[in-house]
Amino acid sequence: MSQNDLDALDPTERIKYESNYLRGGIEAGLADRVTGAIADADTKLLKFHGSYMQDDRDLRAERQKQKLEPAYSFMIRIRMPGGVCQPDQWLALDDIAQRHANGTLRITTRQTFQYHGVLKRDLKLTMQDINATLLDTIAACGDVNRNVNCNVNPYQSDLHAEVFDWSKRLSEHLLPRMRAYHEIWLDGERVAASEGADDEPLYGERYLPRKFKIAVAVPPSNDVDVFANDLGFIAIRDDHGALAGFNVSVGGGMGTTHGEPETYPRLADVVGFCTPDQVLDVAWNVVAVQRDWGDRVNRKHARLKYTLDTHGVDAFRVEVERRAGFSLEEPRDYTFDKNSDDYGWVKGADGKWHLTLFVENGRIKDEGNRRLMSALREIAKVLKGEFRLTATQNVIISRVAAQSKNKIEGILREHGIEPEEDLSAIRRSSMACVAFPTCGLAMAESERYLPSLIDKLEAAMAANGLRDDAIVVRMTGCPNGCARPFLGEIGFVGKAMGKYNLYLGAGYHGERLNKLYRENIGEEQILGELEPLIAEYAQKREPGEPFGDYVIRAGHIAATREGRDFHD
Amino acid sequence: MPSQLLTESNSPLTREQADELSRVVQGLRNDQITWLSGYLAGLSAAATAGAPAAAQEGAPISAEAPELTILYGSQTGNAEEVAQQAARKAEERGFQPQILDMADCNKPKLKAASRLLVVVSTHGEGEAPDNATELHELVHSKKAPPLKDAKFSVLALGDTSYEHFCQTGRDFDTRLEALGAERVHPRVDCDVDFEEAAEAWIDGAIEALAGELDAPPSPSNVVAFGPVHHGAEQPSAYSKKNPFQAELLENLVLNGRGSAKETRHIELSLEDSGLTWEPGDSLGVLPENNPREVEDVLAALGFSGDEPVEGPRGEVDLREGLTHDYEITTLTRPFLQSWAQLVETEELTALLAEDQRDELRDWLWGRHVIDVLQTWPASGLAAQDFLGYLRKLPARLYSIASSCSANPDEVHLTIAAVRYDAHGREREGVASTWLADRVADDTPVRVYVDHNKNFKLPADGDAPIIMIGPGTGVAPFRAFIEERETQGAAGRNWLFFGDQRFQTDFLYQRDWLRWREKGLLERVDVAFSRDQADKVYVQDRLRENARDLYAWLVDGAYVYVCGDADYMAPDVHQALVDVIAEQGGLSQDDAAGWLGQLQKDKRYQRDVY
Numbered sequence A: 001m002s003q004n005d006l007d008a009l010d011p012t013e014r015i016k017y018e019s020n021y022l023r024g025g026i027e028a029g030l031a032d033r034v035t036g037a038i039a040d041a042d043t044k045l046l047k048f049h050g051s052y053m054q055d056d057r058d059l060r061a062e063r064q065k066q067k068l069e070p071a072y073s074f075m076i077r078i079r080m081p082g083g084v085c086q087p088d089q090w091l092a093l094d095d096i097a098q099r100h101a102n103g104t105l106r107i108t109t110r111q112t113f114q115y116h117g118v119l120k121r122d123l124k125l126t127m128q129d130i131n132a133t134l135l136d137t138i139a140a141c142g143d144v145n146r147n148v149n150c151n152v153n154p155y156q157s158d159l160h161a162e163v164f165d166w167s168k169r170l171s172e173h174l175l176p177r178m179r180a181y182h183e184i185w186l187d188g189e190r191v192a193a194s195e196g197a198d199d200e201p202l203y204g205e206r207y208l209p210r211k212f213k214i215a216v217a218v219p220p221s222n223d224v225d226v227f228a229n230d231l232g233f234i235a236i237r238d239d240h241g242a243l244a245g246f247n248v249s250v251g252g253g254m255g256t257t258h259g260e261p262e263t264y265p266r267l268a269d270v271v272g273f274c275t276p277d278q279v280l281d282v283a284w285n286v287v288a289v290q291r292d293w294g295d296r297v298n299r300k301h302a303r304l305k306y307t308l309d310t311h312g313v314d315a316f317r318v319e320v321e322r323r324a325g326f327s328l329e330e331p332r333d334y335t336f337d338k339n340s341d342d343y344g345w346v347k348g349a350d351g352k353w354h355l356t357l358f359v360e361n362g363r364i365k366d367e368g369n370r371r372l373m374s375a376l377r378e379i380a381k382v383l384k385g386e387f388r389l390t391a392t393q394n395v396i397i398s399r400v401a402a403q404s405k406n407k408i409e410g411i412l413r414e415h416g417i418e419p420e421e422d423l424s425a426i427r428r429s430s431m432a433c434v435a436f437p438t439c440g441l442a443m444a445e446s447e448r449y450l451p452s453l454i455d456k457l458e459a460a461m462a463a464n465g466l467r468d469d470a471i472v473v474r475m476t477g478c479p480n481g482c483a484r485p486f487l488g489e490i491g492f493v494g495k496a497m498g499k500y501n502l503y504l505g506a507g508y509h510g511e512r513l514n515k516l517y518r519e520n521i522g523e524e525q526i527l528g529e530l531e532p533l534i535a536e537y538a539q540k541r542e543p544g545e546p547f548g549d550y551v552i553r554a555g556h557i558a559a560t561r562e563g564r565d566f567h568d
Numbered sequence B: 001m002p003s004q005l006l007t008e009s010n011s012p013l014t015r016e017q018a019d020e021l022s023r024v025v026q027g028l029r030n031d032q033i034t035w036l037s038g039y040l041a042g043l044s045a046a047a048t049a050g051a052p053a054a055a056q057e058g059a060p061i062s063a064e065a066p067e068l069t070i071l072y073g074s075q076t077g078n079a080e081e082v083a084q085q086a087a088r089k090a091e092e093r094g095f096q097p098q099i100l101d102m103a104d105c106n107k108p109k110l111k112a113a114s115r116l117l118v119v120v121s122t123h124g125e126g127e128a129p130d131n132a133t134e135l136h137e138l139v140h141s142k143k144a145p146p147l148k149d150a151k152f153s154v155l156a157l158g159d160t161s162y163e164h165f166c167q168t169g170r171d172f173d174t175r176l177e178a179l180g181a182e183r184v185h186p187r188v189d190c191d192v193d194f195e196e197a198a199e200a201w202i203d204g205a206i207e208a209l210a211g212e213l214d215a216p217p218s219p220s221n222v223v224a225f226g227p228v229h230h231g232a233e234q235p236s237a238y239s240k241k242n243p244f245q246a247e248l249l250e251n252l253v254l255n256g257r258g259s260a261k262e263t264r265h266i267e268l269s270l271e272d273s274g275l276t277w278e279p280g281d282s283l284g285v286l287p288e289n290n291p292r293e294v295e296d297v298l299a300a301l302g303f304s305g306d307e308p309v310e311g312p313r314g315e316v317d318l319r320e321g322l323t324h325d326y327e328i329t330t331l332t333r334p335f336l337q338s339w340a341q342l343v344e345t346e347e348l349t350a351l352l353a354e355d356q357r358d359e360l361r362d363w364l365w366g367r368h369v370i371d372v373l374q375t376w377p378a379s380g381l382a383a384q385d386f387l388g389y390l391r392k393l394p395a396r397l398y399s400i401a402s403s404c405s406a407n408p409d410e411v412h413l414t415i416a417a418v419r420y421d422a423h424g425r426e427r428e429g430v431a432s433t434w435l436a437d438r439v440a441d442d443t444p445v446r447v448y449v450d451h452n453k454n455f456k457l458p459a460d461g462d463a464p465i466i467m468i469g470p471g472t473g474v475a476p477f478r479a480f481i482e483e484r485e486t487q488g489a490a491g492r493n494w495l496f497f498g499d500q501r502f503q504t505d506f507l508y509q510r511d512w513l514r515w516r517e518k519g520l521l522e523r524v525d526v527a528f529s530r531d532q533a534d535k536v537y538v539q540d541r542l543r544e545n546a547r548d549l550y551a552w553l554v555d556g557a558y559v560y561v562c563g564d565a566d567y568m569a570p571d572v573h574q575a576l577v578d579v580i581a582e583q584g585g586l587s588q589d590d591a592a593g594w595l596g597q598l599q600k601d602k603r604y605q606r607d608v609y
Ligand code: SRM
Pocket: A052, A054, A075, A077, A107, A108, A109, A110, A111, A112, A113, A114, A140, A146, A147, A211, A213, A225, A228, A252, A253, A254, A255, A256, A303, A362, A432, A433, A434, A435, A438, A439, A440, A441, A480, A481, A482, A483, A484
């Protein structure tokens, strides 16, 4: 690859290309005691290793005055396909959070854990401790296939096992080899460049043009928001209820930039059906075509969703089929009914019990007498089953024998948590991204603010007799869309401190994007807009009609049919 | 306004000058005259300073003018200042003065001195200043030369709040006598406000030596203490005697949230003061006592505070005097002695016995004047008499953390606020907490520049330097680098810094990073003691980098150490000796000697406190 070729591309392309397979100067940077940071270019490479450099934005201005560098620390994201975590792993991860991170575990919208506040000098040790749990952080971030989402489906335990297995195999199959990871963090022996041991058969020296995400859904639940992913697999059962294969969807994504209409969220198109044995080839080739066709000049236009709108969905499918050496069948029928979780105990087909707990915005911590972190630690010590993290930032205590239910409930109560908490439905179907203080891209508060806003919406709902009616509320601190705000019946997207764009009209089960309703408004206006709508909805909705559908029928907002008319 | 008129006959002035000057002086208020005297003092000091060279510039001295050696040992410049002062006086008295740095005084030179004035301070725990250690050893060793026909007198500078008051001066005094020299004038021991005592000693000692000389050329013009003259600088009107009233520009805590430390960054305006300094100089600050402390002292003695008293600045009420002019916290032996007599208490008298030094030290720890007043109250003491027991509130020195050539209008200081609890009372350091808590934007901060020629960048801008400054010890090095940046000096720079925690206590981190980015700082090595299980200090980093460190030294690097005198400085010294021994394949003794030579060559300089 010649220099001028590189010059023509987005700068990140050069950094990747010249990084000697993601080594760059990371090791030297870690050794430098004078700063808690590492070099800019290396921060881009570090993402592939599963970590982001951040700083405490609450302290930025203050430390600047104090002649101190920003309070740098590192976020670490774990690779945990399908969000399944064994009890012993849970205990280890919890311990790491106390020793090396800020004492909390953060369940993400992609079913894994993030640590925040890990100092540079502790980074390597933390990575080693994580790997000791048989989990790792490879490709949790970066221009590669990310953590694979998988439906947590407590009911159909049999199917879950099978589907979960496929998501794990997908994750492994598309995993970069990354010798650099083993060298830098695990003191793996170093390889001479010549040996070719570094080769990346799928990714090459420049990896993908952009991040890539896969989710596996099991109807009728769309808890993973499969259409928000670059590649989706929707499980289809045969007449005997066994796994027949998957509908394949491509081209989903949320990320946008304020004031740049050429960026837009897009829901994936279902382009066909494949049998289980074809899953890995389909995935491999979808990634490969995006690798070759994706836009490497403009990162803001590099996701698969734009590749599809540039080249056409059919052309893309044909190319994938050509490379795979087989064609996709016609999509099969399926129906989704919701994209949020069911709470409380449910019994699976195998007779085991599953308890879904609401974790506000995914932050596992002890707070006052609600000591969730300690409770789950105690449960992990006795649990025979496993934990499952959901794509809406909740946790399921899974595969509990009937006779153990009381013990689990006992532990929860001891730690100030009602097993089947009677929370308002709107709170339960809300989620927010991390944003301040750690997220470098945040324009407004999100995780730290949504709960107090929900207090007020909750009141409005109750006042109109809707306490137990769910409205999907999603908030993010910027338009990148980490909490999939454009799939919220009510979406809030940060514009500036205390100011949000208000979006309305997404589909209740993630089948339709919402649309901008009001721009750049503060809490007072937010409530001023929503309280009347909620009252009206209570009066005029048809039986079972979701809020997102109602506001469209009532003409408050136009329906978004596809990504490209999102801004219309 | 002055009583007597100037004429050409009663002054060295021409008629015109005398008339003009008289006219000017006529109209002046007292405070203006005081200022003017300081101003003239500054001028004359600066004009004649830097003796002997400068001394010879004055009225031509007859060839046979008798020689007089003025030997000084000084760490922070006071003794040196006194020496130069003495030189000026000696010259007027018809001597041919020779100022001699103790570091440059070898056996022959000492032996050759027939008239000897010794001015020396004490540092550490009763130790000699760095530049005096060798001579101090020499006179105590059996290699010491006989001084049969030498006449001498010693001035000892010190601080009565230290256990070994003026120890080094005492040592020289006794040794010189033991070696056969004749003490022609008794030794004088000075407390921190040494100026008047020193002037008196100078006059006394010079007269004693002058015995055989004929009377001085009259009239001798007023000479007072002034700033040590530096190169081509414009002399400033302001000095320790006549401090400049600076305005506070900035006062912020350098330690990040959650730190156990409180280190302040203070910026003061020196605009229009004419004050100049060089990296390594310190700023003298005349603080105010804590009002709470003042009230407690008043209460303990049953004073209202409104009692009129005569203080160093004229008549003030007692509260005012105690606040501005007297030390009412730190205890000194003289105070305890006179107080013990006043209140006639066995307890205190016993503590002061010679064989009780250790007990006294322990007892003094964390105790202040107020503790004495409350434990042994005195009744019926007159306000004015009480002041008689106290010493003047001494100025506190702070290493200047900014370069004059980079920014002549402001000085930056790096100050650790002294706060601790002891004996059931919250204790606060006078100056550090005054600056931290009680100086408002409009509070005048009385300051002067305390020049320290024993802590200076190499004249050669290409010479490499190694700076070792943990905690507030890093302050002067910020000035060093800023200076080298503005001078465009090419010499390589290596900084060693240490403190408790990287996240919160990395003083001036942004500055160091910027200078490293620019390539100005070639290396920065840091040690944070509380970031890991086992404590790590700068001396550990020195040892870790032994090879490179030695290479730099062999390369002609200058080594600077600033900060804590009690633990850091000795540990760093030992580390340096170890590095030299290990890398140079020398015995501990030879390595120590190697370092000693470095010190003599002024390539190993320390400013520790
Ligand atoms: C933790 C998480 C939000 C949460 O509250 O759980 C998250 C957090 C961040 N996301 Fe995200 N994203 C998270 C899910 C998402 C999702 C939702 C999803 O994947 O289902 C999206 C929208 C879907 C998509 O990819 O389009 C998402 C779209 C982005 C984008 C925009 C991508 C784009 O195509 O424009 C960015 C910014 C970027 O990549 O340039 C981003 C960047 C970030 C960063 C790393 C900010 C940065 O680049 O410096 C955030 C770290 C904040 C912090 O302090 O932890 N994150 N991010 C989610 C972690 C998922 C995981 O475990 O991998």
